Amino acid sequence: MFIWIIAIILIIVIGICIYGAHFFVNVAFYKDSTWFAKKGHALFNPDNFNREKTVYTEIEDRQNEEGHRFWEEEATEEIFMKWNNETLCAREFKAMPHSNKWIIAVHGYRSSGKRDMSYPAKVFNEVGFNVLVPDLQSHGKSTGNEIGMGWLEKENVKAWIDKIISHYPEAEITLFGGSMGAATVMMTSGEELPKQVKVLVADCGYTTVYNEFSYLLSSALKLPASPILFFANFFAKSKLGFTLKEASSVDQLKKNTRPILFFHGTADKFVPHEMVYRNMEATTSVKEVMIVENAPHLCSWVYDETRYFKTVLEFIDENLTKGEGHGN
Known part of the structure; x- marks a missing residue:
């Protein structure tokens, strides 16, 4: 039972990270992101808003x-x-x-x-x-x-x-x-x-690009950067043709x-x-x-x-x- 609980928790955590990575790539790398226009810009660069x-x-x-x-x-x-x-x-x-x-x-x-x-x-x-x-x-x-x-x-x-x-x-x-x-x-x-x-x-x-978004995720969004960017690398490669570390x-x-x-x-x-x-x-x-x-x-x-x-x-x-x- 304990092993099953750990396995379920790991699956949930990985699922959340995959969802977060997919969401992040969509809002960071595409012009038509409405989330970035409404919230992301102010979170990422507060100097422009405060x-x-x-x-x-x-x-x-x-x-x-x-x-x-x-x-x-x-x-x-x-x-x-x-x-x-x-x-x-x-x-x-x-x-x-x-x-x-x-x-x-x-x-x-x-x-x-x-x-x-x-x-x-x-x-x-x-x-x-x-x-x-x-x-x-x-x-x-x-x-x-x-x-x-x-x-x-x-x-x-x-x-x-x-x-x-x-x-x-x-x-x-x-x-x-x-x-x-x-x-x-x-x-x-x-x-x-x-x-x-x-x-x-x-x-x-x-x-x-990897280091920049790692900084922004942890400092501005207070999110764990490494697991999210691990999966974001794969999404960026498949969608944009390059990885975050390659850039x-x-x-x-x-x-x-x-x-x-x-x-x-x-x-x-x-x-x-x-x-x-x-x-x-x-x-x-x-x-x-x-x-x-x-x-x-x-x-x-x-x-x-x-x-x-x-x-x-x-x-x-x-x-x-x-x-x-x-x-x-």
Whole structure:
């Protein structure tokens, strides 16, 4: 009888874990999840929902207002590209006079180019960079339903790189990303990229999708991460074509040869800032890191605006000639 009771309990526990893993994959990796829109976003990233009015929220509001106004200027162009049975959208900002320097600015999880990258695009464009801000698949104006946490989206970035080079073969390209966009940049870094891709910038990116969701399940949802993610790995592989551990910034950075600049804020509740040190450790190319004290998730340019953009621009300028790496 005792053995039967234990067996029944184990079956129930395993059943609950399988159900939880299936539910988690559906809400985390698919755009049409109503649960995430209603509850998940606030649970996973409380900084976006529990904001007290401070000097930093005033700075952020000013940056957003300037960025969104810049986004709608007539000099910008909205472009679309057919890719893998989907339509990808991006906003292009040309420098005047024409420059060969390009930045592809990549937004975060369940966000959009306009929401996350309009202000950095304004700053970069005003100092002479052409800037392309894509909406990743299943985000913004791009079509699709699957969200790959950077692993699928790295193929979007590669497609936009090829599109820029097809029109501007002398382009010198920097990949700049925040949050999931940073993970996308890091995951792209281990691919065979054209020689025109010179420099990488990753702001508050995670080490692996497995580690990121392990942190969120335990810290935000107070759930046992390991058994749920054990089964989630199988569901992700069957539904999306990759496992949570396979989607690794760390493994891709080990293959990267291009200079990379890291940022992270110490008050990040969405991606713990300790992950930046693991990403740094995996990188054998030229690398630098800037830690911003007390900055929440993707807010380093809010909490230390002048030093942030000065650091980015100086790093790009110093490393454009060093960033050829491996190419096709």
